[in-house]
Structures are given as structure tokens and as C-alpha cells.
Amino acid sequence: MSTPRPTRGRLDVVSLVLGLLLVVVAGGALWLTFVGPLDWGLIGTAAPLVLVAVGALGLLLTRRR
Template identity: 85%
Template structure:
């Protein structure tokens, strides 16, 4: 007799995306503390790219 499969737990995508954003905020705070001021020109380019990547990750994780 085969054992019944247990369903996979659902992934909480909102918590994952917010957690990733908080990791970015924490990394920026550590950078300011140990390295110095942020390069705002680079940040203006990188921030939208990171947000698009996090959004795409959220969309991929919600696909069935």
C-alpha cells in the first residue's frame, strides 16, 4: 500500500517580498555605517531594477 501524499505548504509571497525588501534596507543601513555615504547615482539606477526583480520573483512564485 502506498502512503498518501501530504500537500505542500503554500508559500506566503507577500511575506517573502517584504522580507526581501527589508533585507535591502538593512544592507543599505550597514553600508552607511561601515563604508560611508551611498552613491545616489548608482542607487537611482539599481533601485528600480531591484524592485522589478522582486516583483518578477513574486509573479513567478504565485504561478501554479
């Protein structure tokens, strides 16, 4: 008698992307609380790059195999 293979659940990409963005927001809040003011010039440069990276990750994860 063979053992049934466990099925792999689908990845919820929307929840993953939203979760990653909220982790970034929470990290910014912690930085403000414990370290001090944020460098908005750096955030203005990094935010678009992070959003593009998260979007590319979302595209890669939703690609059909």
C-alpha cells in the same frame, strides 16, 4: 501500510517580497555604518531594476500550476 506524504505548505509571497525589500534596507544601513556614504546615482539606477526583479519573482511564485 503506506506512509502518508508530507504536505507542502503554501508560500506567503507578500511576506517573501517584503522580507527581501527589508533585507535591502538593512544592507544599506549596514553599508552607511561601516563603509560610508552611499552612491545615490547608483541607487537611483539600481532601485528600479531591483523592484522590477522582485515583482517578476512575485509573479513567478504566484503562478498557478
